[in-house]
Each structure stands twice: as structure tokens, then as C-alpha cells.
Amino acid sequence: MKLLNVDSVSGAKDKLSHYFADLSLDHEEIDTCASLGRVAAADIISPVPLPEFQRATVDGYALHAKDTFGVSDSLPVFLELIGKVEMGEVTQLTVSSEQAVYVPTGGMIPKGADAMVMLEYVEQMDTGTIAVHRPSAPGENVIMRGEDLKEGTCIIKKGRRIKPSDIGALAGAGIARIKVFEKIRVAVISTGDEIVDPFGSVPLGKIRDINTYALANMVTEAGGIVTFKGVLADDFQGLKDQLLSLLPDNHILIISGGSSVGQKDVTAQVIDSLGPPGVFVHGVAVKPGKPTIIGRAGDTALFGLPGHPVSAIIIFKIFIETLMNQMTCHKGRENISLMAIADANIHAAPGKETYQPVLIEKEDGHNLAKPIHGKSGAISLMTRADGYVRIEQNKEGIKKGEIVQVTLL
Numbered sequence: 001m002k003l004l005n006v007d008s009v010s011g012a013k014d015k016l017s018h019y020f021a022d023l024s025l026d027h028e029e030i031d032t033c034a035s036l037g038r039v040a041a042a043d044i045i046s047p048v049p050l051p052e053f054q055r056a057t058v059d060g061y062a063l064h065a066k067d068t069f070g071v072s073d074s075l076p077v078f079l080e081l082i083g084k085v086e087m088g089e090v091t092q093l094t095v096s097s098e099q100a101v102y103v104p105t106g107g108m109i110p111k112g113a114d115a116m117v118m119l120e121y122v123e124q125m126d127t128g129t130i131a132v133h134r135p136s137a138p139g140e141n142v143i144m145r146g147e148d149l150k151e152g153t154c155i156i157k158k159g160r161r162i163k164p165s166d167i168g169a170l171a172g173a174g175i176a177r178i179k180v181f182e183k184i185r186v187a188v189i190s191t192g193d194e195i196v197d198p199f200g201s202v203p204l205g206k207i208r209d210i211n212t213y214a215l216a217n218m219v220t221e222a223g224g225i226v227t228f229k230g231v232l233a234d235d236f237q238g239l240k241d242q243l244l245s246l247l248p249d250n251h252i253l254i255i256s257g258g259s260s261v262g263q264k265d266v267t268a269q270v271i272d273s274l275g276p277p278g279v280f281v282h283g284v285a286v287k288p289g290k291p292t293i294i295g296r297a298g299d300t301a302l303f304g305l306p307g308h309p310v311s312a313i314i315i316f317k318i319f320i321e322t323l324m325n326q327m328t329c330h331k332g333r334e335n336i337s338l339m340a341i342a343d344a345n346i347h348a349a350p351g352k353e354t355y356q357p358v359l360i361e362k363e364d365g366h367n368l369a370k371p372i373h374g375k376s377g378a379i380s381l382m383t384r385a386d387g388y389v390r391i392e393q394n395k396e397g398i399k400k401g402e403i404v405q406v407t408l409l
């Protein structure tokens with residue numbers, strides 16, 4: 001019977017990787033400057049060493065470290081000052097033993113020198129002589145050519161979502177364009193005779209559309225592009241026609257509502273009517289979100305999410321974001337979690353993997369996870385939540401005081 005034989009979350013995730021293993025994305029080359037949030041489609045190799053020449057990391061004097069061994073305030077070494085390095089200029093100077101050259105922070109280390117001593121530890125005796133009061137070790141206060149990054153080594157790994165600091169590193173290596181995965185194209189549809197445009201006047205009995213707006217923005221946040229947003233009635237043919245027109249141009253179609261087994265719940269039948277393999281998950285042992293549907297038609301993944309907004313949002317996180325990460329070889333590091341102390345008992349739904357929204361509060365330097373209770377139709381649950389706690393299927397629940405892992409939303 002429908003919805004009685006449900007998959008576990010891990011079983012459904014296994015099916016997800018199996019059924020969508022061959023879904024691939026095209027690559028495109030874009031300007032590095034416009035790559036924030038995109039996912040690298042191949043390892044990016046640095047064509048140059050970083051830094052490209054040996055540089056000082058302090059203001060001071062380049063010298064031979066061994067000339068300073070054993071020196072102190074009472075027993076300084078006197079070195080011949082043979083010149084200075086200008087910022088951004090190549091130096092032709094060569095430092096021999098018992099000589100020194102002034103170098104500003106970031107300046108080029110002249111040939112022969114193997115260390116920098118900070119100017120605080122140096123006394124200028126006259127224009128051609130300095131006294132050094134501190135010993136320095138070879139390599140001290142110097143960054144070697146290629147120490148940051150060797151030429152030909154990987155600067156950004158395939159599957160990494162590009163962050164601002166990555167764009168800085170790519171600029172530092174002179175890489176103007178990079179290969180990224182094309183954006184995942186996603187259509188978001190809400191179904192239900194009662195669902196209406198949220199921003200107009202709403203007759204009693206109708207419901208303002210929440211899911212389209214929440215889910216479309218989750219797609220954007222996960223790095224996808226929303227190609228279509230719309231509300232459809234609970235009508236088999238209308239939904240089928242719409243999905244057929246969206247199939248060719250989308251990687252993922254999300255349909256919220258109508259996922260259960262009521263008389264008007266047509267999502268599963270419509271997905272099955274689009275072509276093989278059709279629906280391969282209908283029902284997951286998860287709370288919230290039990291009536292979840294996952295299917296495939298041609299090269300498009302289809303998700304039927306429960307209409308209750310909290311369920312739709314949690315199921316997006318569990319399955320759709322997982323697929324989007326799988327398609328871009330991305331490890332999903334955005335799912336940052338933190339450890340917290342449960343501030344109250346958290347009940348688990350028997351036989352289901354439970355996702356409990358929580359609020360994080362700091363107390364005496366500890367993170368407290370405060371469960372936010374409410375029905376899965378209550379969107380305000382999510383507007384108060386900082387994250388959620390996952391309770392495994394066979395665990396009875398969480399006791400107040402237990403350490404829990406909170407996935408941040």
C-alpha cells in the first residue's frame with residue numbers, strides 16, 4: 001500500500017546517487033572576477049610560483065644568518081651596509097658575508113642573503129655600517145619563491161565553491177578565467193487549488209504561496225538558477241503539460257504539495273507518466289517530510305515535496321541540496337555544524353529520522369540548542385531557527401544536557 005513501504009533517509013540517498021549518477025553538467029569558462037559562488041569544474045593549477053621571487057616579511061636588513069650567530073646586545077656584530085632595495089624594483093645587489101642591505105616588508109631579497117633581521121634589533125652606526133644585536137636563523141623573516149604555492153600545483157580543487165579569498169588567490173596567480181560547472185537549472189512549482197499569489201488580496205480559504213518563494217531562494221543559495229516559478233491547480237493534465245514543457249531545459253523540477261495519498265495528490269502519478277524510470281522513492285521514514293517523492297524522467301530529476309512549508313524546506317536540505325552537491329562534486333561544506341548542549345529533551349518520531357529545528361543561544365561560553373516546537377505547516381518555526389538537529393532513525397530521542405551537532409541553516 002502507498003506510503004506504508006517507505007525508504008529510510010540513507011536508503012533514499014543511496015537511490016539518489018544510484019539513479020542520478022550519470023547526470024552531468026556542462027562546463028563553462030568565466031571571468032575569475034565573476035566567479036563568486038560558482039563551483040570549479042576542474043583542478044585549477046597555478047602557472048606561476050607564489051611568491052614569484054624571494055621577499056622580506058619584515059622591514060629590516062637582509063644578511064647572512066651565520067654572521068649573526070651568537071650576537072647579543074652586549075656583543076653585536078658590525079656589518080657593512082651596501083645599499084637598499086626599493087619596493088617593487090628588482091635589486092642587482094649581492095650580499096656577501098659581513099654585509100647587509102636594507103629591505104622593506106615585501107621587497108626583493110638580494111642574492112646571497114638568507115635571512116632578514118628586523119630593524120628594531122639593528123643600530124645604524126654611520127651611513128655604511130650597522131650593528132646587529134639579535135641572531136637570526138636561515139630563512140627567518142623571508143618568504144621563499146614558491147613557498148606559498150609551487151608553480152604547477154593545484155590552487156583550487158575541483159568541486160570547491162569559489163569564495164572571495166579564492167578570487168584573491170587566483171588574482172595573485174594571474175589567472176583571469178576559470179572553468180566552472182554550468183549553473184544547475186531548476187524549476188519550482190507549487191501545486192494546490194488553494195494556493196494563490198501571496199501579494200494580492202486573498203479570499204478566505206485560500207493560502208498565500210510560501211513554498212515557491214522559500215524553495216526558489218534555497219535553489220539560488222545552493223548555487224542553482226531558477227528558470228521557472230509558478231502555481232498550478234491539483235490537476236493531472238495541467239501539471240503533466242507544464243512538467244513536459246519544463247523537462248528539456250531543466251536539470252531539476254521541484255513540485256511542492258500533492259505528494260501525499262489524498263484524492264487530489266497527483267504528483268507521483270504525473271511523474272510516473274513522464275517516462276521511465278519514473279518514481280523510485282515515495283515515502284521516507286523522516287519527520288517532517290514523510291510523503292517525499294523522488295523520480296526521474298529522461299535526464300531530469302524530479303522531486304515531489306510535501307506541501308507543509310517546514311517539511312518542504314527540510315526535505316530540500318536533505319535531498320535536493322545533496323543532489324546539487326553531487327552534480328558539482330561539491331562536498332557541501334556549507335553545511336557547517338556546531339556542537340551545542342541540548343537545552344531540553346528532544347523527542348524523536350518512532351521509526352523515523354527526525355529533524356528538529358533549534359535556536360542557538362550562548363550561556364556561560366557554551367552553545368545551547370533550544371528546540372523550537374510546532375507543526376510542520378508553521379513557517380514561523382523556521383524564521384526562529386538557527387539550524388536543526390538530526391536524530392537517527394533508531395535513537396529514542398535526545399536528553400537535556402546531551403551534546404548535539406547542529407547543522408546551521
Ligand SMILES: Nc1nc2c(c(=O)[nH]1)N[C@H]1C(S)=C(S)[C@@H](COP(=O)(O)OP(=O)(O)OC[C@H]3O[C@@H](n4cnc5c(N)ncnc54)[C@H](O)[C@@H]3O)O[C@H]1N2
Pocket residue numbers: 003190191192194195207208209210211212256257258259260261262265288289290291305306307308309311376377
Ligand atoms: N493519509 C495520509 N495523509 C497524510 C499523510 C500520510 O502519510 N497519510 N502525510 C501527511 C504529511 S506528514 C504531510 S507533510 C502532508 C503532505 O501532503 P501534500 O504534499 O499532499 O501537501 P498538500 O496536501 O498539498 O499540502 C499540505 C499543506 O501545506 C499547504 N501548502 C501546500 N503548498 C503550499 C505552498 N506553496 N505555500 C504554503 N502552503 C502550502 C497546504 O495548503 C496544506 O495545508 O500530508 C499529510 N497527509
Ligand code: MOO
Pocket residue numbers: 286287288289290291306308311312376377
Ligand atoms: O511530513 Mo509531514 O511533513 O510530517 O508534516
